[in-house]
Amino acid sequence: MTTVFTGGAVIIDAHSELTEGYVVADGGVITAVGHGRAAHETLIAADTVVDTTGHALMPGFINAHCHLFQAMLRGIHTTQCLEDWLDNDIGPFLSSLQPEDMYLAATAGLLENLRSGVTTVLENQYVHQHPHNTDSVARAFADTGIRGLIARGGIDRNPTGRLASRLEGIDVYVDQLTRFAGEWNGAASGRIRCEAAIQTTWLASEELCARVGGLLADTGMGLHAHCAETRASVMSTLATHGQREVPYFDRHGLVTPATQLVHCVWLDRHELEIIAAAGATVVTCPTSNAYLASGPAPVSDLRAAGVPVAIGCDGPGSNNGQNMFEAVKWSVLADRLRTLDAGLLDEVAALDMAWEGGARAVGLSGSIGAIREGYLADLVSLDIESPGYSGSSNLRKALVFAGSPADVDGVWVDGLQVVAGGEVLSSDRHHIHRSLQQRRAAIVNHEYTAVN
Numbered sequence: 001m002t003t004v005f006t007g008g009a010v011i012i013d014a015h016s017e018l019t020e021g022y023v024v025a026d027g028g029v030i031t032a033v034g035h036g037r038a039a040h041e042t043l044i045a046a047d048t049v050v051d052t053t054g055h056a057l058m059p060g061f062i063n064a065h066c067h068l069f070q071a072m073l074r075g076i077h078t079t080q081c082l083e084d085w086l087d088n089d090i091g092p093f094l095s096s097l098q099p100e101d102m103y104l105a106a107t108a109g110l111l112e113n114l115r116s117g118v119t120t121v122l123e124n125q126y127v128h129q130h131p132h133n134t135d136s137v138a139r140a141f142a143d144t145g146i147r148g149l150i151a152r153g154g155i156d157r158n159p160t161g162r163l164a165s166r167l168e169g170i171d172v173y174v175d176q177l178t179r180f181a182g183e184w185n186g187a188a189s190g191r192i193r194c195e196a197a198i199q200t201t202w203l204a205s206e207e208l209c210a211r212v213g214g215l216l217a218d219t220g221m222g223l224h225a226h227c228a229e230t231r232a233s234v235m236s237t238l239a240t241h242g243q244r245e246v247p248y249f250d251r252h253g254l255v256t257p258a259t260q261l262v263h264c265v266w267l268d269r270h271e272l273e274i275i276a277a278a279g280a281t282v283v284t285c286p287t288s289n290a291y292l293a294s295g296p297a298p299v300s301d302l303r304a305a306g307v308p309v310a311i312g313c314d315g316p317g318s319n320n321g322q323n324m325f326e327a328v329k330w331s332v333l334a335d336r337l338r339t340l341d342a343g344l345l346d347e348v349a350a351l352d353m354a355w356e357g358g359a360r361a362v363g364l365s366g367s368i369g370a371i372r373e374g375y376l377a378d379l380v381s382l383d384i385e386s387p388g389y390s391g392s393s394n395l396r397k398a399l400v401f402a403g404s405p406a407d408v409d410g411v412w413v414d415g416l417q418v419v420a421g422g423e424v425l426s427s428d429r430h431h432i433h434r435s436l437q438q439r440r441a442a443i444v445n446h447e448y449t450a451v452n
């Protein structure tokens, strides 16, 4: 099926844009990009013509870190640091989550991602009260039409004694990861892919890290891991393992070109050099790091050292939303607050992280993150006659510093339209909303209280 987009602007990538351009997609792949309007013969031959007058077509954002179940936990306590928040607020809730809860929460989170111009989500799922919880999350990806890389994590260490019901043995973790990847890798016409995850140095035993390191070496599988998110995490890793987090992961073969290290707020220079030498990607989550008072990541230092940096919203529980526009803007602003230098990162850097950095994180560099011939047709149409763009002379600067999910009009994944007029076509958001509210109330009023 051939779709032609013509009449409006085209943002090719972080570095270039066409004031007026056209894009042709065929069979889910971009087959032509050019200046001006599409030729008459091209329009006649198309199955669908999308008039983008007053709009800009951009590559879909890649949200490179998320925990979708937390769409059920928006607004949960806000005054605690990460470790207490996980133990006291998030942790007890997890015992109640069943596969249908995971599906509802994941669907709500993915609807918000799509409406925020995101076409690929890197999801880190680690709640396994039921063995098919992660399958339910994958089902939400399949049903909503979004692209996803699902990193299945596990917890086998219980430092506070409050996580007993959520622990998995190492054999169970490896068996379930292998089963899940076997069933879902390449599912939904290739939109869904799978990889491993280590949650943190303090929730994974040394034995689990070593076993996963062996698995990566044997299979070439990618790895997702929270790393140096808080000062307390670094101190605890030093006390427990005698090393900071990056060398500890590296010792177990966990820092590779297919690794995404998430947060990396509290790195020292040696750790930054290990990451750069390994070719791993760092995912910065500036709104989550601010919300949980973890600190600003050294994003400009990482980029100056040649480390690919991607951007994530993190779970909806740790910032209340999946607003990728906020995360992209704050990837720059948080670094400016940290360095007191406004010249280190700009809108080009932000979009490079959101697109090329994100593509690198999910192992699809050269396939997504730009509008070029041969790339997958993951496209977003923005209304650039909305107030945030009025009076601006620079489209990409307006996108980063004044853009909003409210501007997202249409979204296509693999060339198929999944959002029209700002509404996700696959799911009844009113039904999802009401069902999720009912289930959350039931858990909070009954089961959650009982568990505590």
Ligand SMILES: [Zn+2]
Pocket (backbone or CB within 6 Å): 065, 066, 067, 124, 226, 262, 314, 315
């Ligand atoms: Zn996280």
